[in-house]
Amino acid sequence: MTTPLLSLQGLTKAYPGVIANNNVSFDIGEGEVHALLGENGAGKSTLVKMIYGLVKPDSGQMLLRGQPFAPAEPRAARTDGVAMVFQHFSLFDALNVAENIALGMETPPPMRDLAAKIREVSEAYGLPLDPYRTVGDLSAGERQRVEIIRCLLQDPKLLIMDEPTSVLTPQEVEILFQTLQKLRAEGTSILYISHKLEEIRTLCDHATVLRLGENVGECTPADTTASEMAELMVGSSLKVPERAGKELGDVALDISGLSVPSPSAFGTALKNVHLSVRKGEVLGIGGVAGNGQDELLAVLSGETLTEADAVKLDGQPVGRLGPTQRRKLGLLSAPEERLGHAAAPDMSLTENAMLTGSVREGLETGGFLKWGEAEAFAEKIIKEFDVRTPGPDNAARSLSGGNLQKFVVGREVLQRPGVLVINQPTWGVDASAAASIRQAILDLAAGGAAVVCISQDLDELMEISDRFAALNEGRLSTPRDASGLTVEEIGLMMGGAHGMEVAHV
Amino acid sequence: MDISAINPVLLVASLMVAATPILLAAIGELVVERAGVLNLGVEGMMIIGAISGFAIAVETGSPLLGFIASAIGGAMLSLLFVFLTQVVLANQVASGLALTLFGLGLSALMGQRYVGVRPPQTAHLDIPFLSDMPVLGPILFSHDPILYLSIAIVASIWAVLKYTRAGLILRAVGENHDAAHALGYKVVRIRIMAIMFGGACAGLGGAYISLVRVPQWTEGMTAGVGWIALALVVFASWKPWRVLLGAYLFGGVTVVQLNLQAAGVAIPVEYLAMSPYLITIIVLVILSKDKSSAPASLGRIFHASH
Numbered sequence: 001m002t003t004p005l006l007s008l009q010g011l012t013k014a015y016p017g018v019i020a021n022n023n024v025s026f027d028i029g030e031g032e033v034h035a036l037l038g039e040n041g042a043g044k045s046t047l048v049k050m051i052y053g054l055v056k057p058d059s060g061q062m063l064l065r066g067q068p069f070a071p072a073e074p075r076a077a078r079t080d081g082v083a084m085v086f087q088h089f090s091l092f093d094a095l096n097v098a099e100n101i102a103l104g105m106e107t108p109p110p111m112r113d114l115a116a117k118i119r120e121v122s123e124a125y126g127l128p129l130d131p132y133r134t135v136g137d138l139s140a141g142e143r144q145r146v147e148i149i150r151c152l153l154q155d156p157k158l159l160i161m162d163e164p165t166s167v168l169t170p171q172e173v174e175i176l177f178q179t180l181q182k183l184r185a186e187g188t189s190i191l192y193i194s195h196k197l198e199e200i201r202t203l204c205d206h207a208t209v210l211r212l213g214e215n216v217g218e219c220t221p222a223d224t225t226a227s228e229m230a231e232l233m234v235g236s237s238l239k240v241p242e243r244a245g246k247e248l249g250d251v252a253l254d255i256s257g258l259s260v261p262s263p264s265a266f267g268t269a270l271k272n273v274h275l276s277v278r279k280g281e282v283l284g285i286g287g288v289a290g291n292g293q294d295e296l297l298a299v300l301s302g303e304t305l306t307e308a309d310a311v312k313l314d315g316q317p318v319g320r321l322g323p324t325q326r327r328k329l330g331l332l333s334a335p336e337e338r339l340g341h342a343a344a345p346d347m348s349l350t351e352n353a354m355l356t357g358s359v360r361e362g363l364e365t366g367g368f369l370k371w372g373e374a375e376a377f378a379e380k381i382i383k384e385f386d387v388r389t390p391g392p393d394n395a396a397r398s399l400s401g402g403n404l405q406k407f408v409v410g411r412e413v414l415q416r417p418g419v420l421v422i423n424q425p426t427w428g429v430d431a432s433a434a435a436s437i438r439q440a441i442l443d444l445a446a447g448g449a450a451v452v453c454i455s456q457d458l459d460e461l462m463e464i465s466d467r468f469a470a471l472n473e474g475r476l477s478t479p480r481d482a483s484g485l486t487v488e489e490i491g492l493m494m495g496g497a498h499g500m501e502v503a504h505v
Numbered sequence: 506m507d508i509s510a511i512n513p514v515l516l517v518a519s520l521m522v523a524a525t526p527i528l529l530a531a532i533g534e535l536v537v538e539r540a541g542v543l544n545l546g547v548e549g550m551m552i553i554g555a556i557s558g559f560a561i562a563v564e565t566g567s568p569l570l571g572f573i574a575s576a577i578g579g580a581m582l583s584l585l586f587v588f589l590t591q592v593v594l595a596n597q598v599a600s601g602l603a604l605t606l607f608g609l610g611l612s613a614l615m616g617q618r619y620v621g622v623r624p625p626q627t628a629h630l631d632i633p634f635l636s637d638m639p640v641l642g643p644i645l646f647s648h649d650p651i652l653y654l655s656i657a658i659v660a661s662i663w664a665v666l667k668y669t670r671a672g673l674i675l676r677a678v679g680e681n682h683d684a685a686h687a688l689g690y691k692v693v694r695i696r697i698m699a700i701m702f703g704g705a706c707a708g709l710g711g712a713y714i715s716l717v718r719v720p721q722w723t724e725g726m727t728a729g730v731g732w733i734a735l736a737l738v739v740f741a742s743w744k745p746w747r748v749l750l751g752a753y754l755f756g757g758v759t760v761v762q763l764n765l766q767a768a769g770v771a772i773p774v775e776y777l778a779m780s781p782y783l784i785t786i787i788v789l790v791i792l793s794k795d796k797s798s799a800p801a802s803l804g805r806i807f808h809a810s811h
Contacts, residue, residue, distance in 0.1 A: 054687065074687070074688060074689030075689045090683070090684035090687040091681070092676075093680065094676075094680050094801060095673075095677065095680060099677075103673060103677050103688055104688055
């Protein structure tokens, strides 16, 4: 066998209290797209930081084309032909595209030559870019192009991509994949990090799976099913959420003829929204981001006040009531943005439990807080929802995305809501955590609560909803039974057909 | 009242002198803030520069050595700020305020022996033909070398920030220190150099007051010039030439209002005294209406948590 491009041998890196990588070894061949799979916190990011010279391994060694390779800093890694596209873009908003690219190069040519080169390379790879635009004005997909072009201009032998598709629309993902395939054809190796299994199956030649910092197996993605890879990742078989057959009760939440002007210059106005949810029912609301999801959640949670009659809870008008009063009546909500909206990042889990739980869990009397009971409540959430954290005194910010999401969802579910409104319940959450959150939502509905679940993940909505509706430019389509809906029908609901039949030829 | 007693040529020449301390302090702070650090200790570094420059100039008899000492003094004091904010990661606002208070106190201690002493005079440019020209001579060709240096610093800072890789890296660090770190730039090292440059410029500005503008030493003689310089950087939208414009505008209105006071204009002195602040702020607020904004990492603490 020929020498692999990069060979990792027994890499170990420990941080205080946690071993991020334990004796990890694998090879990346020339011109190979190699997937690095693993759940959140499995040690993928630490591993690539070692290859890119941002972190030094405690032990173990790397060989690049048979030569020892130990980059002291990213600069050295770049010189040796290793380039990286970061998960959270490492771009400078106030600078223009060319300046951003120059910053990532060792010896950039003069600006005018660089601009010409950016045009040339970006068009050659089907990723057109204007070198003089300010990066702050670009979309997520275009920003990623900037990073990719920055890497390509250095003629890398190995391109590392850390979760590149998490911010892209499906069309943008397709363009990205075409580019990557072109690169592979030219002999560039790619280390592709993701937990999206279908992507890896379409794109990658070989996969290494990490779990808790250890290499737990390798496979050829094309010959392996997604569920087999998921099992390798999680370490146990994935439970598909089960829905119990159930009977629906009375209407719990009713909205009729609701119109709300946009709260900000970049928001969406809600236009004549009707919906009703019965006890024991899950209503799924789909749609492309930015079509009124956040505004709808704000109206339901009480952050945006409306006409009293526009929102009714168990027949009572609640449109003029704020979030705390609605909580008292049993209408709970969990917004999308974990850090900053659903949880206060720098406060402890106990304090965060207190923030929404004080009313229904009786955590305060006469303005005085009962910290002991709040801590008990936080511990209960941690235990029942398997939140991985040293304890309730830790700041919300210190939890990984998936764990914090479990905490935020658990906090609302355990308050026994009559109606739960939840936006993007599994956004950025790995497969096993997502499955347990979905199961919790289904269990809640089986217990007689009404659930409104807003999500952009259509598979998720099909898995848990009884009825489905879509938001499009602030209008909500008429809800339909979820079972038996076809992808085309859903597409039409999202695309703004508003019930009009498209002519079939 | 006799406004005709005001000589416009001398007015322009003296406004340049009045503006130079602010200009020096502000251009230094501009570099610091472009690197993402907010150092509110400008006033403290200026007064330390004023006394170190004054003391060395008196002891050696050389104003030049005095100015060099003032830059070193300002940079030394800024090292305290470096230690607080870049090493032990203290809050920048609190550290900057502490630096000002500390500098004012320390300078008073250092300057006890120098009250009432006259410093050696700083030589002025005297080019035979050019300096004798009627209007241009006094305005352009008969100042002291530090005044020309201050303009040269503004021009070179502008050029460095706009055209060089070093300037690009400095701006990148101020814009997004996490991204700069991820690309392998030494955020802390770059910031330390920027802070020390800012300290040296503030020290020069202080010495310009004690050696040229006032020439004497009194406690607290910078009298808020450091704060004006800080405000100037913000209102100038972190752009070098606008800092120059703002400083000269401020210096100009200051000199005009002093002349008006001397000429006995029938406007209460308090209004005249506040006019430089008002006019400078109004003009720069109007100028800064375009979309230029602060460096995004300004005042945020950087910690390489890897």
